[in-house]
């Protein structure tokens with residue numbers, strides 16, 4: 001197994017995961033590191049933003065994730081750790097870079113699907129939810145059958161989320177095709193979503209997404 005480790009980016013506040021070849025492997029390595037107790041502590045407290053070497057493990061929760069692999073939405077079970085900060089006594093969740101609070105889909109897939117829509121004039125939301133002309137489907141874990149398909153409205157909602165986590169307000173730096181929006185508000189959402197995607201791609205956090213930086 002590749003070692004699952006973190007390294008600090010320049011700001012010193014953000015931890016990233018390296019060493020996995022695919023997002024699925026990254027999640028597996030992270031999950032195994034938790035099961036073996038080898039996952040290192042958080043690099044900072046999300047409440048007081050101070051750093052300590054003495055965070056105490058407070059809770060380990062199961063977490064379902066959705067990962068799109070070719071034309072299948074796969075459900076993967078992993079864990080989220082909550083830690084107690086010795087400095088401010090707050091408890092906080094330490095999210096690995098592929099999980100976002102309250103989001104079922106991994107961040108790299110949210111970026112990948114949104115990018116395929118934003119960076120091609122002709123691609124529609126309905127086009128994004130196909131893999132080589134096949135509809136992308138959820139497999140029911142009990143029946144093994146595909147009874148539900150990934151909705152184009154899900155990709156539409158990814159945009160609003162990615163816009164919300166935009167690291168800074170960009171100017172008119174990204175050209176968005178006129179066919180993609182009808183209002184200035186929607187255009188602004190798409191510009192910010194694309195800024196988030198480019199920012200994440202530049203950091204090269206995700207093995208199957210990080211090389212797409214423009």
Ligand SMILES: [Zn+2]
Nearest residue numbers: 045048085088
């Ligand atoms: Zn703290």
